[in-house]
Amino acid sequence: MYFNKCKLLVSLAMCLNAYSVCFAQQPTHSKEEMNRFNQFRSGYPPETTEQYWERILGLEQLLADYPNTFLKGDISITLLNYYQHVTDDPHLLIELSDKMLALRMYSNGAYETAARILVDKKVRSDKTLLYAQNALKEALQKQKKWGGNGRGELICRDLLARAHQLLGQHDRAVAEIKTAIRSWQTREDLGDLEMASRQASVDKAKTHLLRIYIDQKAWTEAYELASELLLSSIIRTDIAELWSQAYAGKFGSGAGMSKAYVALKAKWDKKIIQRVEKKRISRPAPTFEVQKLDGEKITSEDLKGKAMVLTFWAGWCSPCIEEQPYLQNLKTQFRKQNVEFLAINIDQDSSMRRDMVASFRYQSAPLLTFALGDLQMRKAFGSDEIPYTCIIDQNGQIRYERKGLGADFSVAMAHQLEWVIGMNGTQ
Known part of the structure; x- marks a missing residue:
């Protein structure tokens, strides 16, 4: 443990040194920089803490040797992803994220990465919320400039909702998820595959919303959403269990649950059949x-x-x-x-x-x-x-x-x- 903390301190010192001179020169661009970067990000993912440390220290040495490398934004993303595997200390994670975010040269998804790591680690901090808010701003800017299917916005709104939830701001969490889902439902410019891909993300967002309803014991909302997900979700993981919890919460027990499920599925199947019969061709x-x-x-x-x-x-x-x-x-x-x-x-x-x-x-x-x-x-x-x-x-x-x-x-x-x-x- 002491050895790993020493490594983290050395790591922070190297990051600070790289940042202090990163804008002192014109960006450098060489084959050596690219080769060294690929050396520490390619191949199979590390399997042990020591292997992660080897890559982290190698990338930070690259920043020290080439403080103004044109790759520093990509290196920062890679380092953020590696850091989450070597420490659970919330203060260190925030400090490391700040240092890495300082190296970014453009909107490269660093805020989204930092927010995801802190949310996954359940770091209850205003910084977690700030990173998630900035990630959403970047996603909206990219969507406005380049278009796209809106999946980036959906992911970042879900991250922001989870950050609000960590801080006990449940109403704001619900509002963010509903905004994301509503935005998706009003889009009419998507192809079939874009719809299928984003549907999976929407299912995850709705599942998150369902968990909030269950935590808040909002059983009517939970049961309605769980019933929808149980039958319409592409991703079925844990949905049946959540539906059972919502059913028991709404009706006070699990009595009649099997019969309710059969009736629910029959209703859903009937809707599908009515819809697809109109799509018969020759x-x-x-x-x-x-x-x-x-x-x-x-x-x-x-x-x-x-x-x-x-x-x-x-x-x-x-x-x-x-x-x-x-x-x-x-x-x-x-x-x-x-x-x-x-x-x-x-x-x-x-x-x-x-x-x-x-x-x-x-x-x-x-x-x-x-x-x-x-x-x-x-x-x-x-x-x-x-x-x-x-x-x-x-x-x-x-x-x-x-x-x-x-x-x-x-x-x-x-x-x-x-x-x-x-x-x-x-x-």
């Missing part, structure tokens, strides 16, 4: 030829006479990977029907591609047929986004299509597939 699916992982070719002509669920995905696409277990469950649900499930990978071709696809298949969805395709094939289906998933009937007509994942995925896909099977008589 247009010819493009002809295609792809290669399965064993090298066998498969064509659209080979699949005539079957209903088919086809999806385009890539290894770098998180929603695509999240979708695969849902497709696996759908395949299990329709295992007795003559339905083909085809997952077409569109990553760039490489020597590792086949092994990567095989690994995803083994881990996520072994019942699906995985194949290798390309971007042109996806575009032929009329989509510039992934995951793109469609249902094709036995006559080669696209009957339903969707982009992104969404909380309604399983119910919507199952209902539309049942309709296609019944319509075509596929057994």
